[in-house]
Amino acid sequence: MFKATVIIKRRPTIVDPQGKAVEQGAKLLGFNNVSQTRIGKYIEFFVNGNDVHSAKQEVEEYCHKLLANPIMEDYEYTLDEVK
Amino acid sequence: MKIKFGVVVFPGSNCDHDAYYSVKKVLNHDAEFLWHKTTDLKNSDVIILPGGFSYGDYLRTGSIARFSPIMEQVINFAEKGGKIIGICNGFQVLLEAGLLPGVMLKNESLKFICKDIYLKVENFNTIFTSNIPKNVVKIPIAHGDGNYYTDSETLNSLIKYNQIVFRYCDTNGNVSASDNPNGSLENIAGIINKSGNILGMMPHPERCCDPKLGKTDGMFIFNSIIKSFVN
Numbered sequence: 001m002f003k004a005t006v007i008i009k010r011r012p013t014i015v016d017p018q019g020k021a022v023e024q025g026a027k028l029l030g031f032n033n034v035s036q037t038r039i040g041k042y043i044e045f046f047v048n049g050n051d052v053h054s055a056k057q058e059v060e061e062y063c064h065k066l067l068a069n070p071i072m073e074d075y076e077y078t079l080d081e082v083k
Numbered sequence: 084m085k086i087k088f089g090v091v092v093f094p095g096s097n098c099d100h101d102a103y104y105s106v107k108k109v110l111n112h113d114a115e116f117l118w119h120k121t122t123d124l125k126n127s128d129v130i131i132l133p134g135g136f137s138y139g140d141y142l143r144t145g146s147i148a149r150f151s152p153i154m155e156q157v158i159n160f161a162e163k164g165g166k167i168i169g170i171c172n173g174f175q176v177l178l179e180a181g182l183l184p185g186v187m188l189k190n191e192s193l194k195f196i197c198k199d200i201y202l203k204v205e206n207f208n209t210i211f212t213s214n215i216p217k218n219v220v221k222i223p224i225a226h227g228d229g230n231y232y233t234d235s236e237t238l239n240s241l242i243k244y245n246q247i248v249f250r251y252c253d254t255n256g257n258v259s260a261s262d263n264p265n266g267s268l269e270n271i272a273g274i275i276n277k278s279g280n281i282l283g284m285m286p287h288p289e290r291c292c293d294p295k296l297g298k299t300d301g302m303f304i305f306n307s308i309i310k311s312f313v314n
Contacts, residue, residue, distance in 0.1 A: 014188070014232065017266075021193050066150070069143055069179070071186045072232065 002047045002055045006077040008068045009040040043067055046082065055079055086309050087113040089127025091157070091173075093148045094119070098134035098170065098289060105292035106131075110305055119151035129166045129308055130157055132173025134225070134287060144187055144228045145175030154180060166210060166308060167281045171226055174273075174283035183276055183283045184241070185233035191266025195227040199298070200264055202272055202286060203252040206245045209275055210311035211282040211304055219256040220300040222286040224264060224272075229285040231267040231274075241274060249273035249284055 010016050016038045023037040047055045059077055068075040088106045092099045099116060107114040115125050124130065137148035148154070154176075161167055161182055169177040177183045190196060202220050204212055233241070241247050249272040252258045263270045265285075273284030288301030 015191075015266075017189050017191050017193050017230075066146065067142070069146065069186055071234070072188065 001049070001082045002052070003080045003082050004045055004047055004055075004059045004077055005080075006043040006045075006059070006063060006067060006075055007040060008043065008063075008073050008075045010038060011072055011074055014072050041067075047079070052079065052081070084312065085111075085113045086128045086312055087115065087126060088129045088131055089115055089117045089124050090131045090133055091117045091119060091153055092133075093135065093137035093151060093172075093176075095137045095139055095148075096133050096135035096172070098172075098287060101287070102131045102133045102170070102289040105289040105301070106305055109292045110302065110309065112309060117153060119148065119153045122152050122156050124153075124156050124160055128312065129168065130160060131289075132157070132167065132169040132176050133289070134171030134173060137172055137176065140172075140228070143179065145172060145177075145179040148172075148176045149179040158182065161276075161281055164278065164280050166311070168211065168304075168308065169281070169283040170287055170289060171224075171229075171285055174285055175228065177281060177283045182281050183274055184237045185231055185274070187228045188230040188232050188266075189228050190226070190230050190264070195225075196229070196264050197223070197225040198264075199223045200272075200286065201252050201254055201256075201262070202249040203256045203258055204248070205250055206248050206275075208245070209248060209279055209282070209307075211275065211307050212248060214307035214310050215303040219252060219254065220303065221291070221298060222288055222300055223290050223298075224286045225290075226265070226285055229265040229267060231271040231285075233268065238268060241271075244277055246274050246277065247271055248275050248282060249286070 019038040250270040291298035291301035
């Protein structure tokens with residue numbers, strides 16, 4: 001079995017109103033050195049099986065078809081074997 | 084001749100009854116609810132993907148509903164030229180399903196906006212707009228994710244093929260950034276596919292059909308669809 005950890009980020013060219021709003025809050029709190037706040041998603045799940053290649057394939061497909069929308073998001077992931 | 088509207092019901096749809104009421108009780112045509120787990124469109128002439136919060140808007144708006152069992156049939160129906168209107172969350176489902184191009188981002192203000200807005204009809208030569216008798220219609224919006232976005236190549240194609248059907252505007256039909264409620268690219272409020280049988284729009288025409296509610300501009304859109312079967 002493998003544990004997959006996926007991070008989904010908005011593409012750099014796409015504005016992130018949530019990140020902007022949070023950063024406004026940061027400025028109000030006095031975090032004056034903070035800039036370019038962007039909000040993404042963190043998703044974790046397990047993949048059954050022992051073959052890392054087929055696990056990778058499954059994660060890729062899951063990310064591409066459902067977890068991320070390739071028009072506006074990029075994804076990256078790590079896969080760790082669970083013993 | 085009565086036209087049959089199939090209103091798809093996803094878990095979390097909440098404008099399904101408004102759509103049903105408008106086409107059946109106000110316009111006096113047939114309507115039937117289609118639960119998302121069925122794969123039978125019940126001989127519907129038109130499919131309505133209604134507004135709401137399918138699957139709680141989890142992950143991305145419309146992203147999970149897009150894989151509901153009924154959607155495979157809806158996609159088949161679309162490919163055969165079936166007429167589909169996606170309203171608000173229904174528009175988001177159409178985008179996620181790839182039946183229309185682009186995505187919806189959160190409103191620029193991050194606020195859920197619920198108010199009447201004005202739309203400039205940009206293309207009257209569609210089955211959804213041919214019966215609209217004026218250039219500007221007043222229809223309510225109610226959404227948190229209506230900020231339409233697509234890449235410049237797709238945008239140019241939408242413009243080239245006249246696929247932008249509605250733009251947010253002022254009462255006189257002037258389209259400018261100050262009348263853009265949500266930050267939508269080019270003030271886009273509604274688009275059709277290239278073949279012209281699928282419309283997605285963020286405003287809610289089903290909420291302004293009954294004269295008792297004080298507004299009836301939404302009726303023009305449903306009447307256009309109905310007329311398209313007669314012509």
